[in-house]
Amino acid sequence: MNNQIMLAQATPPGGIILRVRNLPGGLVGAVIEGIDGPNVVLEFSENGVNGWSAFPPPLSLSTETYMRLTRTDTSNAISTIRLTAPVGVTGALDGEGHLVIEGLTPVATGDALDTLADRVTLLEQTGGSGGVGGGTPGPLALSVSPGAETASISGSPTSRQVRRLRIRAQAACRPQLIERIYLYASITAEITGMNVSDAEGNVLFDGAPGSVTAWNGLFTTINLPNPIYFGRVGDTIYIDFSADVPMDTFPTTQTAAQIATTAYSATNTSYSGMLVASLLPVLTAALDGPLGHYSLPVVQNPTVDPPLRGGYWEVVDSDSGPRKIRYSNGLNWFSATLTQE
Structure with missing residues (x-):
């Protein structure tokens, strides 16, 4: 979902401080993609008082923190901070009473669409029987993992000529499905x-990236061909380049970071x-009925309260015990331990 933060004038001394919270409607899970108009400096601090570190977009707001917005431009031009966040679903009814969700397109086309139409027809004719499932479907549940980041930038950078990069999951990381890698380099x-x-x-994956996109000479986005399950301590990503790539390294301790990077x-x-x-x-979706390969949200700690009226599934993957699959009907949770076949 596309969202915007707009500043119509220069900010007061000390900037504007926003709290990034992991609550419904909060900013955790948002991805700041860019800034249009006069520049706005984005800084982050764990306590909102000191220790501010500047971090230009694009970037993922994956943990609870404080964000400070500072604009010094005094013109009447509007600064627009573009971000996307899975904080809800909006749409409108079409002429036949169907909900059209903004920003989404049908995933079933051709033969798949015909098969889906046949299932719906049979379901309507049999009143929910006929071997195609029945009952009241649960609502669509969107879930996004917190992602993983290196430590905050500190100190003066050193320019390097990099041919290979290693990204390794640390103890603070958590297992999750990842699909993109942001590098602070062009x-x-x-x-x-x-x-x-x-x-x-x-080996979890060995091949070429799905696509590579550089942004504004600062960041590069590497899209994986398919989501990869990553995040246990020691999980490692190697990226090799055909020629030397100039990158900045920072003298920051990485032991407490979610991921650690090493350039070669x-x-x-x-x-x-x-x-x-x-x-x-x-971004994963949990639905009633047959589940796709990447359908279920993966959480480290079980969700305490049923977040929906029903039809919500999740996989609990924690180092403290065996993996479990859980289902909420809106009133109670039901779980089953997964065993390796």
């Missing part, structure tokens, strides 16, 4: 390969310092 060289493996060395030269020598990166999770 990558013009070709990405010759990406390899994702777990702590035991099992053409001779496979590691550089000291952290390269800024973040992992963007998949």
Whole structure:
């Protein structure tokens, strides 16, 4: 969903401070994609008082923090901060009373659409029987994981010539499905390969990225061909480039970060310092009926209260116990332990 924050004038001394909260309607899960008009400096702090670190878009607001907006331009031009956030679903009824959701397009076309139409027809004719399921369907549930980021930027950067980059999950990270990687660098060289493996060395993905998009000479977005389950301690991503890529590293301790980065030269020598990166999770949907390969939200801690009227599923993947699949009917939770076949 597209949203905007607009500033029509310069901010007061000290800027405007917003709290990023993980609540309905909050900013956790939002992705700030860019700024139109006069520049606005985006800074973040854990306590909203000190320790502010500037971070230009695009970036994912994946943890609870404080965001400070500062605009010094005194013109009448409007600054627009563009962001997308899975905070709700809006739409309008068409002429036949069907809800058309903004920003979404049908996923069933051709033969798949015919099959879906046949299922609906049979369901209507049999009153919910006929082997196609029945009852009242639960509402659509959208869920997004918190993502993962390196530590906040601090200190003076050092320019490096990077041929290979390693991203490794730390203890503060959590298992989740990721689909995009943000790098604080403008990558013009070709990405010759990406390899994702777990702590035991099992290969999770080995191939080329789905697409690579540079933004404003500051950031590069790497889209994976398919979502990858990543986040257990030791899970590792390697990205190889066809030529040296100039990147800045920062003298920041990464031990408490969600992910740690290491840059390598053409001779496979590691550089000291952290390269800024973040992992963007998949927006998942939980629906009644048959479930797709990436349908269920993956959570580290079980959801305490049923968030919907019913029809909500989730997978609990925690280091403290076996994986579970859970279902909420709006009043109670039901769960089953998953065992490896």
